[in-house]
Amino acid sequence: MKMNKLATAITLAGSVIFSGAAAADTELVVATLNNGHMIEMQKHTEVFEKANPGITVKWVTLEESVLRSRVTTDIATKGGQFDIMTIGMYETPIWGKKGWLAPLVTSEAYDADDIFPAIRNGLSHEGKMYAAPFYGESSMVMYRKDLTDKAGISLPDKPTWSDMEQAVAAMHSPDDGVYGICLRGKPGWGDNMAFLSTLANTYGAQWFDMNWKPQLDSPEWEAAVTFYVDLMKKYGPPGSASNSFNEILALINEGKCGAWIDATIAASFVSDPSQSKVADKIAFAQAPVQKTARGANWLWAWALAVPASSTKVAEATKFIEWATSKDYIKLIGETNGYGKVPTGSRASTYNIPEFKAAASFADAELKAIFSANPDDSTFNKNPYTGVQFAAIPEFQAIGTAVGQQMAAALSGDKTVKEALAAAQVAADREMRRAGYY
Amino acid sequence: MSTTTVKKPVRTGKYTWNGAMITRTVASYGVALLMFFPIFFMILTSFKTELQAIAVPSLWIFEPTLENYTEVQERSDYFSFAWNSVVTSVGSTILGLMIATPAAYSMAFNPTKQTKNILMWMLSTKMMPAVGALIPIYLLCQKLGLLDNVFALIIIFTLMNLPIMVWMLYTNFKEIPSEILEASRMDGATLWEEFRYVLLPLAMGGLASTGLLCLVLSWNEAFWVLNLTSANAGTLASLVASYSSPEGLFWSKLSAVSVLAIAPIVIFGWFSQKQLVQGLTFGAVK
Numbered sequence: 201m202k203m204n205k206l207a208t209a210i211t212l213a214g215s216v217i218f219s220g221a222a223a224a225d226t227e228l229v230v231a232t233l234n235n236g237h238m239i240e241m242q243k244h245t246e247v248f249e250k251a252n253p254g255i256t257v258k259w260v261t262l263e264e265s266v267l268r269s270r271v272t273t274d275i276a277t278k279g280g281q282f283d284i285m286t287i288g289m290y291e292t293p294i295w296g297k298k299g300w301l302a303p304l305v306t307s308e309a310y311d312a313d314d315i316f317p318a319i320r321n322g323l324s325h326e327g328k329m330y331a332a333p334f335y336g337e338s339s340m341v342m343y344r345k346d347l348t349d350k351a352g353i354s355l356p357d358k359p360t361w362s363d364m365e366q367a368v369a370a371m372h373s374p375d376d377g378v379y380g381i382c383l384r385g386k387p388g389w390g391d392n393m394a395f396l397s398t399l400a401n402t403y404g405a406q407w408f409d410m411n412w413k414p415q416l417d418s419p420e421w422e423a424a425v426t427f428y429v430d431l432m433k434k435y436g437p438p439g440s441a442s443n444s445f446n447e448i449l450a451l452i453n454e455g456k457c458g459a460w461i462d463a464t465i466a467a468s469f470v471s472d473p474s475q476s477k478v479a480d481k482i483a484f485a486q487a488p489v490q491k492t493a494r495g496a497n498w499l500w501a502w503a504l505a506v507p508a509s510s511t512k513v514a515e516a517t518k519f520i521e522w523a524t525s526k527d528y529i530k531l532i533g534e535t536n537g538y539g540k541v542p543t544g545s546r547a548s549t550y551n552i553p554e555f556k557a558a559a560s561f562a563d564a565e566l567k568a569i570f571s572a573n574p575d576d577s578t579f580n581k582n583p584y585t586g587v588q589f590a591a592i593p594e595f596q597a598i599g600t601a602v603g604q605q606m607a608a609a610l611s612g613d614k615t616v617k618e619a620l621a622a623a624q625v626a627a628d629r630e631m632r633r634a635g636y637y
Numbered sequence: 638m639s640t641t642t643v644k645k646p647v648r649t650g651k652y653t654w655n656g657a658m659i660t661r662t663v664a665s666y667g668v669a670l671l672m673f674f675p676i677f678f679m680i681l682t683s684f685k686t687e688l689q690a691i692a693v694p695s696l697w698i699f700e701p702t703l704e705n706y707t708e709v710q711e712r713s714d715y716f717s718f719a720w721n722s723v724v725t726s727v728g729s730t731i732l733g734l735m736i737a738t739p740a741a742y743s744m745a746f747n748p749t750k751q752t753k754n755i756l757m758w759m760l761s762t763k764m765m766p767a768v769g770a771l772i773p774i775y776l777l778c779q780k781l782g783l784l785d786n787v788f789a790l791i792i793i794f795t796l797m798n799l800p801i802m803v804w805m806l807y808t809n810f811k812e813i814p815s816e817i818l819e820a821s822r823m824d825g826a827t828l829w830e831e832f833r834y835v836l837l838p839l840a841m842g843g844l845a846s847t848g849l850l851c852l853v854l855s856w857n858e859a860f861w862v863l864n865l866t867s868a869n870a871g872t873l874a875s876l877v878a879s880y881s882s883p884e885g886l887f888w889s890k891l892s893a894v895s896v897l898a899i900a901p902i903v904i905f906g907w908f909s910q911k912q913l914v915q916g917l918t919f920g921a922v923k
Contacts, residue, residue, distance in 0.1 A: 229868045234882040239712065258868040261879035266863050273772075273864070279779050281867045390883075445884055450691035453886075465884055475688060475886065 225256045226515050230284040231271055234261050235502070237335050237542045238286065240532060241523055247531060248522045255515050264390075271507075275300045278509040283516045287331060289322040289501050289574070293591050296325035302506040302513045303328045310521050314546045319501045322574050322585070331503035332524040335465065336544030338487075338568035339398060339497045339588075342452070342470055343459035345483035347371040347378065355485050361402065364459070364488045365431060371458030372435045380435030382457035383428070386444035387607040389589060389599025394498055395461065396606055397588040398487060400424040401495025406578035407590050407598075407627075412636040414627035416602065416620050420491075420579075425616045429609055441611040453477060461487060463500070464544060464568055467561035472539075484564035486571070495577035497568045498588035501545065544569055594634045601626040676899075683892035690889040705893035713876055715897060722872040722901075724787050726855035729794035730848050733802050736795070738844070741806035742836070746815050756807065759800040767797075767860050778865055785867045793865070794855040801854075802847050809843025810836075849909050856902045873898035 232238045238261075245257045260282070262270060271285045275295065287295070295301050306312050306329075312320065315333060323331045341359065348355055351370035356363055364381075372380030384395045397407070405420035415421065432440050435458075437451060449469055451457050453476040460466070473479040487497035504523060506516040522528060529549055532541045539558035543549055543565060550556070550566045559565075577587040584590035589599060602623040609619035631637065652658065682690050684701035709715065744752045774793065775784075783789035813836065821835045837844075859874035866875060877898050880891040 227868075231867070234880055234885075234887065236882075236885045242712070260867045260871070262863070263878050263881045264883040266878065270864065270867075273775060277776060277779060279775075279784060281784055446882070446886065449886065451693075453688065454691060454693055456693065463884065469885065477688070 225254050226512055228255060228257045228283045228512060228516055228519055229260060229281065230257060230286075230504075230519070231260045231262060231267060231282045232286045233264055233267060233502070236540075238502075240536065240540070241334070241528075244528075244531060244535070248519060251522075252515075252518060255518070257519065275507050275509065280507075280509040280511070282507060283510040283512050284504050284506060284519060286334070286502055287505050288503065289319070289499065290586065290589050290591055290595070292323045292331045292503060292505060293325045293585065294593055295505075296328065296330035300508055301330040302508050302510065302517075304330055304332055304506070304517060304520065306332070306517070306521055310525060311548075314526065314548050316545065316547060316569055318499055318569070318573060319545065322499065322591075323501065323503050331505035332520050333501035333503045333545040334524055335542035336499070336501035336569060337463045337465045338499055338544070338565065338572045339395070339462055340464050340467070340487055340564055340568045341459060341461050341485040342467060342482055343367065343485065344371060344378075344455075344457075344478060344481050346478075346481040347458050348483075355483075358486045358493075359488045361399075361427065361488045361490045368431070368435045368459055377456055378458055379437040379451075379456060380458045381431060382437055382443065382448040382451050382460050383432060383440065384444050384448065384462065385432065385436075385440040385607055385610045386442050386447070387600065387603035388444070389596055389603060391444040391603060392606055392610075393599045393603045394500075394588040396425070396428060396603075398496055398498050399428055401578050401587065402488065402490040402492055403427070404491040404579040406580060406582045407595075408582060408584060408631075410581060410583050412583060412631055414598070414624055414631060416624040416627055421620055422616060425606065425609060425620060429616055432610060441607045463498075464561070464565040467565060468539065468543075468559070471560055484561050486564070486568060492579040493571070494573075494579055495587050497572050499569065499572035499574055500588070594630050594636075598627045598630050601630070679892045679895055682889050683896045685889045687886040687889050690892070691886060705890045706897070708890060709880075709894050709897060713879070713894070715876070718871055718873050718876040719901065721787055721790075721870055722856055722874075722898075725790040725794055725872055726852050728787070728791040729798065729855045730851045732791060732795045733798050733851050734844065734848055737799055737802035737806050737847070740803050741810050742832070744803075745807050745810035745813075746818060756804065759803055763800050771864060774861075775864065784865060785870045787870045789865060790861065790870060790872070793861050794858060797858070797861075798851045798854055802851055805847040805850070806840075806843060809840055809847070812843075813839050845909075849906075853902060853906065 232242070242259050242261075245259075249256060267286065268291075271282065271287065273279065274281050275285075292301070296303075312329065312332075316336060319333050319336045320329060323329055323333060341355070341364070343355060348367055348371065351367075353367055353370050355367045359367070368380035370380075371378060384392045386392055400406075400421055403420045403424035405418055405424055406415055409415055437443070437456065443451075445462060445466070448457065448460055448462065449466060452460050452470055455478045460470075467482075467484060470476050470482050471479050476482075489496045504520045506513050506520070510516055524545065526546060526548055529541045529546065529552075533552065533554060537558060538552065538554040541549065541555060543555075543559070543562075550562060556562050572587055574585050574587050574591075582590075584592060586595075589595055605614065605619040605623040605626070608614040609616045614622070678695075681697075683705055684703070685696065685699060686702055686704070689696050689699050744756065778784045778786075778789050781789075817839070818831055818835055821831045826835065856872075857874065858872075859878060862870075862872050862875045863878055866872075877891070877895050880887055880894045
């Protein structure tokens, strides 16, 4: 009798455990991030499901580094856990080349030509598009217009780093709780190195020469990093070596930063009165230049792709078409307001009068995105694609190792020369190991 | 005829306060507050708006809001994650006890020359970082069709906790005089009867505390959950992780979801703290 009860209990437990497998519809599993635009997409999934009966969408929201490692593991082992994944412009061409992603074949009505060419190219390999941009971004200057006005200076629309330093010095007032400039310092290829690469580009530096030899020990890199470290020591907030996007967003929204150079997507946050105490005081300018304007501002897109291991490519493509379409932008504009639509992906978005009226940053963002060219991002010729990264598999490790050295220089643990020398050794070792020379 | 009643000892609050005692009391309150502060701050932040959460210096007096909890409820299927947490932690605890109890029994009451070595070897498996075994376990789960499946988590959590469980039960069983078990055997008790009617009542405290510790460890486990689950088998640990964002403010919502994630196990731990403390300090004063 007791054994019967035990058997029943085990059967019941088993049925509970394995019950997740039963589903009649086609279920799409989407791996995504917890960024505001993605959350809105989740909230509007019902609209897609209603328009496409028989398809249901399940979301897996992951932290960025976890998303990268999970998606890489899944795709490399053909795990098939995800039907759609959120990836960036760095991964897409590499994974497309390896055959890990299904080519994205979209319909006429989708109007792929409306996507910004630089972003479309960055999400393609050998002319085939492997991911569709959900939203794109470049980098630009966001600064406190009230403080520059008070100091009696004005920042040009296309400032040089010297203009920038002058403005930053004028705004710097730590006694009033305002630091002249806040910049990324947290180590990581997507953190401090995203910004530092653009700064180095404008000083005439580059990651690799035409023979793929790392160039981190060049005088251009030294000049750029020395300028960055000095600027941050003079006018930056304390503890900058642990600041990245979110930390600085918090500082600027609290009114603690005079200027910030970062992703254009931040413009919608800093100018939103529900998030920022200085929303009405922020103005925008293009990313500063120095020796050259090439590579002064980065280009990035969060995009949706279908892994080659998915058995639901047709349905997944249908969803991607919906989420990255003009109609989706219209849907968000009408339900949430045009100031909250995903930007930086389609040219048509910037022609919508309601969007232009709602987004004070629209023109600056458009100009920044148009001026970024991943195929021609440095003063001298380089062999790689990417402004703030080089689209090769080895870059992730190199960028992170170099980022740690730059953070050490910023915190004063190393001199700029020592940090760059160590960075060069690390990059050189990685490239040799990978067989580039 | 008069009856005598035995009075229960009561705390009188009359202590001989001296310098050492005051120092000890202040220090213990200080340590307790220090340990509790992060939890308190998390609870406080969960009732702030995102703008209030990032305020420097931190706001201590503000108008509390429930919007973060509402948002978590709207955005995430909390109960599905909580149910997975319950299934995996309870399942792995039961399975772990079923394996660890006979293992500890044999090592405590029938030791061999190698018993100590085996115990040390078992403990040494805890010394390798979990990530070292990720790829083989991931591939095994993939081949067996166990990715995103609570059954896989139950097995992994069990294996993860087994060394600690065996050690705790072994220490606990060693406290029981083996003569008692011998006496029951002489009275004709079978192995099951010896276990059920003699050992179990004596070792119940140790078994309970071992089970509780295993439950807490499984509940809080995040690494395997984040790496092996996707849409169906995620536990509360994965729900918490999903609220961090690379581009946007998330502190107050993350705090709210963290409060919701720890609430069940904290309440459970509160009611069973006696067993937990007993288990953790067992053998400490030998």
